[in-house]
Amino acid sequence: MSLHEFVIPVHDLDAAGKQFRFPVPAAWIRASLSDSNGLDDKGRAIEAPTPTVENDGVLDVRASKSGNDVVVHGSLKAEFSIPCGRCLKPAHVVVNEPISLLMSPREAIRGSKSEKDDYEFSLEEADVTPLDGDTAVLDDVVRDELVLQIPMIPLCSEDCPGILPPATELTSKSGEKAVDPRLLPLLSLKTNIKE
Numbered sequence: 796m797s798l799h800e801f802v803i804p805v806h807d808l809d810a811a812g813k814q815f816r817f818p819v820p821a822a823w824i825r826a827s828l829s830d831s832n833g834l835d836d837k838g839r840a841i842e843a844p845t846p847t848v849e850n851d852g853v854l855d856v857r858a859s860k861s862g863n864d865v866v867v868h869g870s871l872k873a874e875f876s877i878p879c880g881r882c883l884k885p886a887h888v889v890v891n892e893p894i895s896l897l898m899s900p901r902e903a904i905r906g907s908k909s910e911k912d913d914y915e916f917s918l919e920e921a922d923v924t925p926l927d928g929d930t931a932v933l934d935d936v937v938r939d940e941l942v943l944q945i946p947m948i949p950l951c952s953e954d955c956p957g958i959l960p961p962a963t964e965l966t967s968k969s970g971e972k973a974v975d976p977r978l979l980p981l982l983s984l985k986t987n988i989k990e
């Protein structure tokens with residue numbers, strides 16, 4: 796895997812926190828959405844859409860230190876298009892989501908899980924993002940957030956009529972002039988067979 800895109804150096808942080816503003820490059824968004832092909836965390840197949848991304852997004856966060864943990868609050872903004880579920884025209888998706896996470900050193904998460912079995916939920920279930928060494932890497936969080944924003948059935952508009960019947964079916968009774976030129980060879984074949 797290449798270098799991470801959204802990295803916060805932990806040693807620079809204090810309890811008061813620091814503001815970070817990362818551009819989310821269009822190419823990165825495109826790659827993240829395309830890479831979503833595979834299985835989700837419950838083993839269900841995810842089919843990657845073919846995204847069109849024209850603009851960079853922006854990740855705006857404030858990160859602060861709380862003991863060994865890092866608290867991150869902010870927002871993610873991005874836009875992309877994926878094929879409409881009914882007509883395949885571009886369906887616009889606007890992402891404007893709050894980001895809020897608690898990051899703990901990976902060792903601490905593992906330790907608390909094995910030692911405290913009587914806890915009602917583990918840290919992992921409470922949505923703690925692991926912190927590796929001296930850096931807080933937000934790539935996975937941003938990627939997950941983008942993928943989550945893809946609707947089950949993306950629509951170009953609420954009242955999308957879906958794919959209209961091919962032009963030949965609509966016009967065959969009124970004449971052959973309106974036939975899609977690409978279908979003309981087929982039509983002449985049909986006429987020849989009749990004759």
Ligand SMILES: [Zn+2]
Binds near residue numbers: 881883
């Ligand atoms: Zn549509």
